[in-house]
Structures are given as structure tokens and as C-alpha cells.
Amino acid sequence: MDFDLVVIGAGPVGGLVAGAVAEKGYRVALVEEHREVGEPVQCGGLITPRVFDLVPGRETIVNEVHGAEIFGPAQQRMRIDAHRTEAVVVDRAKFDQAIVRHALKRGVKSFLGAKAVAGRYADGGVEVVVDRDGKQDRLTGKMLVGADGVQSVVAKWFKILRPKYILPGFEVEMTGVAGDPGFVKLFVGHEVAPGFFGWIIPSGEDSGRVGLCVREGNAFAYLEKMMRWGPVAEFVKRAQPLLYIAGGIPIGFPRRTYADRVMIVGDAACQVKGTSGGGIYSGLRCAAHCANTALEALAKDDFSSRQMRRYHKAWSGTVGKELRKDLAIFESFASLTDRQMDDLFEIFNQPEMVRIIEEHGDIDFPSKVGWRLLREEPRLLKYTGKALRAMVPRIGG
Ligand SMILES: Cc1cc2nc3c(=O)[nH]c(=O)nc-3n(C[C@H](O)[C@H](O)[C@H](O)COP(=O)(O)OP(=O)(O)OC[C@H]3O[C@@H](n4cnc5c(N)ncnc54)[C@H](O)[C@@H]3O)c2cc1C
Structure with a gap:
């Protein structure tokens, strides 16, 4: 001993x-x-393949993902397709x-x-x-x-x-989930997941992990509500729950x-x-x-x-x-109203912005694409005060 x-x-x-x-x-x-x-x-088991440079377990991959469909507060849709394996889903x-x-x-x-x-x-x-x-x-x-x-x-x-924030999260693994299994679906807005976002992580041809995290409050109640929300309801209308998962995310x-x-x-x-x-x-x-x-x-x-x-x-x-930059982005994002998110959606959902994200986006280093997006669309400055200050050392570097 x-x-x-x-x-x-x-x-x-x-x-x-x-x-x-x-x-x-x-x-x-x-x-x-x-x-x-x-x-x-x-x-949710969504990781990038570079995880396997650090640990074994490649055989536990159940699905590959090459893009995301993002739904805004007004149910507007943006599609990012990297045309390459951006992430994998593991058991x-x-x-x-x-x-x-x-x-x-x-x-x-x-x-x-x-x-x-x-x-x-x-x-x-x-x-x-x-x-x-x-x-x-x-x-x-x-x-x-x-x-x-x-x-x-x-x-x-x-x-x-202890952490600055612990975000309550809830997720349900389901079969019979509709939609392209090559795309993660993300849902933002105060109606759906105040302060963070909801997701469907496809775990196979017709299965997925439907979940969300919120800044505070009862994550399960929000998840139930999210399942009835327009775009999510479309994906899960024939789905059956297999397993419920609760947890906290420390930020x-x-x-x-x-x-x-x-x-x-x-x-x-x-x-x-x-x-x-x-x-x-x-x-x-x-x-x-x-x-x-x-x-x-x-x-x-x-x-x-x-x-x-x-x-x-x-x-x-x-x-x-x-992580410091991501924290600042999180704090900037969490303080946005739905109206501001709608504005941001309009800004991001332009062909050149989508192209930049498709080409340079990386879920392990989300701040990296930020500079390119800012250069392309200075209107973003209005929403990125805190996040930008956290990124400033990068300008010098
Ligand atoms: C709903 C939800 C979805 C998520 N989705 C993703 C995702 O898609 N991709 C991603 O990268 N991350 C995701 N995460 C985060 C991810 O799960 C964690 O970051 C990751 O598990 C951290 O690994 P860890 O080894 O540090 O801790 P853990 O995986 O939490 O392992 C800690 C271990 O310690 C054990 N333990 C705790 N206390 C004691 C004790 N007193 N004595 C003995 N054992 C103890 C626990 O049982 C557990 O096995 C998600 C988190 C949540 C809540």
C-alpha cells in the first residue's frame, strides 16, 4: 500500500x-x-483525431464528423463543411x-x-x-x-x-435521430441554452447525443424544452432515448x-x-x-x-x-442578447466568413481563426471586446 x-x-x-x-x-x-x-x-465523446497522438483507443471511434450545422435564436441556419475529418466521436x-x-x-x-x-x-x-x-x-x-x-x-x-464557473449539463443518447451524421448540430440562444449552447453529436448513422449546457439553472428542464424547439424537434421527432447523462463543466x-x-x-x-x-x-x-x-x-x-x-x-x-482566450470568448458570448446573436449570425453567415471557418477552424484552438475573421469583418469588433483583450498578446507575438 x-x-x-x-x-x-x-x-x-x-x-x-x-x-x-x-x-x-x-x-x-x-x-x-x-x-x-x-x-x-x-x-459527448467529440474529440479531434490528434487526441490519439497522446493516448491509445482509436478503435473506440464510432463516427467521423466533417462539419457543423449551427442554428441561431431565430432558427436561422449556418452550415460549415470542412470536407475533411474535423472531429471523431468515441464510445x-x-x-x-x-x-x-x-x-x-x-x-x-x-x-x-x-x-x-x-x-x-x-x-x-x-x-x-x-x-x-x-x-x-x-x-x-x-x-x-x-x-x-x-x-x-x-x-x-x-x-x-475551484473554477470560476461550473456549468450544469445534461445529455441524452438517442436512436432514430434524423440529419446528416457527418455534421454536429449546434443550437444557440437564450430560449434554448442561456449562456452556452445545445448540441446533437451524431454517434452513428441514426443515433446521436442530444445535450446542452447552460450558464446556470436546471439543465434537464432546459433540455426538455430544447427538444420541443423547432430545429431540434425536427431532428428528434422519431428518436427514442437510450441513456441520460448529467455532469458539470468547469470553466x-x-x-x-x-x-x-x-x-x-x-x-x-x-x-x-x-x-x-x-x-x-x-x-x-x-x-x-x-x-x-x-x-x-x-x-x-x-x-x-x-x-x-x-x-x-x-x-x-x-x-x-x-484556455485563457477561450474563457474570454465564453464570457463575451454569455453576455450577448438574442438580438446581438442574430446580428452575429448574419455576419458569420456570409460566404467568405464561412470559407475562412471551413479552411482555418480548429476545435482544439478555436481562438486561432478569430484574427482572420476579424480582419475580414471589422463589425465583429463590437461583440468581441473582452475576447479581443485576451487575444492582444498574440498581436505582439
Ligand atoms: C454533458 C457533457 C458533455 C461533454 N462532452 C465533451 C465532448 O464532447 N468532448 C470533450 O472533449 N469533452 C466533453 N466533456 C468534458 C469531458 O467529459 C471532461 O473534460 C473529461 O472527462 C475530463 O477528464 P478527466 O479525466 O479530467 O475527468 P473525468 O473523466 O471526470 O474522470 C474523473 C474520475 O475520477 C473519479 N473520481 C472522482 N472522485 C473520486 C474519488 N473521491 N475517489 C475515487 N475516484 C474519484 C470519477 O469517478 C472519474 O472516473 C463533456 C462534459 C459534460 C458534462
Whole structure:
């Protein structure tokens, strides 16, 4: 029960960190409260293929997407077709399982059905108490990684601040969904999903994940209402629900994602894009930084907060740059009225603007296309004050 590293949370991010450290011969424990990795699913499973540069699991792809149909508050429609695979949809439970299986092959010891209930410094290291069917065990480690998702207990134990926003989300997996399975459908407007947006992520020929996130309020009630809203109702009129999913999306990362002997990563550290709520790619990139710092710390036998800070600097200086801009775009977008969104729709829905998005849009780096769009259409300036200020360092660079 004594390890070099204890990782809490066997999601994709915890799986990557655990596997990368165990691969170098260190003793790693991976603690997961559920008995089955990946269950229950709390995700739409839409990622870019570049995720597979970081983790295995390509075989869990169930659909490929090459564009989006976006519906505005007045039910106006805009179609973006990149004519290439822009994103893929995975079976999220199997995707997580593939990553964790890979980690186990590298020597990670897993504790499934084990809920971490307490964590503290003890005996010159870190101690975690896990509860398995009412029986408590004590794991100790030189270091602790909290990859324990949006409600991170590790962040709470070690007094690391929580996200600026947690957006409630709800999603239902359905069969009998109409529409082109090569296109994600997005729905914006205060009637549908105030402060964020709704979606249909096609997961096969006639199946899809119909969901939304809102700035605040009862996401389920909004989802029920969205299903009756014109364009959505058309897509789901013959659909049957298979599975309901609820979850929160953390937006706005804390100033510090570490403490002595401790790092938090993934949703626990709010490493999520404010523009889409997607956290798999950004979380995995940060997980690679986290694993590097852990390996460095183990090699040097230095677990001080100063050493752990290297992780924070590494990810916030790379992935964090995009996340900061995405947060600003999210905040600008959330404050728009439906009337302003209608205006924006008109601006975006011009052939040259659509062409720029089709050619240069990238869901992992949504801010990148921003400059080109602004150059093409200065009317955008009116709506992008905060987002623009966050992007200004790019002008200098
Ligand atoms: C409705 C919805 C749709 C989404 N759609 C997408 C999408 O299409 N694409 C995308 O990129 N992202 C999406 N996301 C975000 C994505 O799901 C997360 O960013 C991603 O799962 C983060 O991975 P993680 O490993 O950090 O955390 P998680 O996947 O949340 O894993 C954390 C793990 O820690 C475990 N855990 C928590 N507490 C404890 C404890 N005390 N003891 C033991 N184990 C514990 C949990 O059981 C869980 O297995 C969506 C989120 C929501 C809510």
C-alpha cells in the first residue's frame, strides 16, 4: 500500500498520468470510485483525431464528423463543411477503458470501487484513505495527483481554489435521430441554452447525443424544452432515448494547480475550453506535463511546492494560453442578447466568413481563426471586446 505516486480518478487524464509514470518503473496506484472504468459516462465523446497522438483507443471511434450545422435564436441556419475529418466521436466508456488498460499493462496497480474519502500529509509523504464497501484502506505515496474530475476532492483537501464557473449539463443518447451524421448540430440562444449552447453529436448513422449546457439553472428542464424547439424537434421527432447523462463543466482555471507533493489535472484543474466545454484534449495535454513533472520530482527526490510549480508553469504557458482566450470568448458570448446573436449570425453567415471557418477552424484552438475573421469583418469588433483583450498578446507575438 506504499507507492511513489497515488493518482485519484481513472478518467482519461488519470489513466495517462498513471501509465506514463509507471512506464518508467515507479510504483503507481490508480484509485477509482466506480467499479467499472468509464461508467457512468458523462460526456459527448467529440474529440479531434490528434487526441490519439497522446493516448491509445482509436478503435473506440464510432463516427467521423466533417462539419457543423449551427442554428441561431431565430432558427436561422449556418452550415460549415470542412470536407475533411474535423472531429471523431468515441464510445467514451470504451475510450477510458483503453487508456486505463494501457496503464495497467505498464504496471499501474488499480483500486476500483474505491472512493478516496480523505487525504493529508503524513510520515513525510501523502496519505489517502479509500473506502471500499464500507471497509477503509490507507494508501501512502511520495506524491498525489488529483485527476478526480469537476468535483475534485484532492483540490479541496489541499485548499486549491475551484473554477470560476461550473456549468450544469445534461445529455441524452438517442436512436432514430434524423440529419446528416457527418455534421454536429449546434443550437444557440437564450430560449434554448442561456449562456452556452445545445448540441446533437451524431454517434452513428441514426443515433446521436442530444445535450446542452447552460450558464446556470436546471439543465434537464432546459433540455426538455430544447427538444420541443423547432430545429431540434425536427431532428428528434422519431428518436427514442437510450441513456441520460448529467455532469458539470468547469470553466476558468485556478491560479495554482499544485501544492507540496500534490498536483491537480484535467477537469479537477478546470483545463477545459470555455468555447465548447471540451476537456479531453486539453486535459490530456496537461496530463503529459503533469507526468513529466512527477517523473522529474521522483528522479530528484524533490516533492516541494517549488518543484510541483514547474507543472503549473509548463501547462499554463502552453495549453493555458488557449484556455485563457477561450474563457474570454465564453464570457463575451454569455453576455450577448438574442438580438446581438442574430446580428452575429448574419455576419458569420456570409460566404467568405464561412470559407475562412471551413479552411482555418480548429476545435482544439478555436481562438486561432478569430484574427482572420476579424480582419475580414471589422463589425465583429463590437461583440468581441473582452475576447479581443485576451487575444492582444498574440498581436505582439
Ligand atoms: C454533458 C457533457 C458533455 C461533454 N462532452 C465533451 C465532448 O464532447 N468532448 C470533450 O472533449 N469533452 C466533453 N466533456 C468534458 C469531458 O467529459 C471532461 O473534460 C473529461 O472527462 C475530463 O477528464 P478527466 O479525466 O479530467 O475527468 P473525468 O473523466 O471526470 O474522470 C474523473 C474520475 O475520477 C473519479 N473520481 C472522482 N472522485 C473520486 C474519488 N473521491 N475517489 C475515487 N475516484 C474519484 C470519477 O469517478 C472519474 O472516473 C463533456 C462534459 C459534460 C458534462
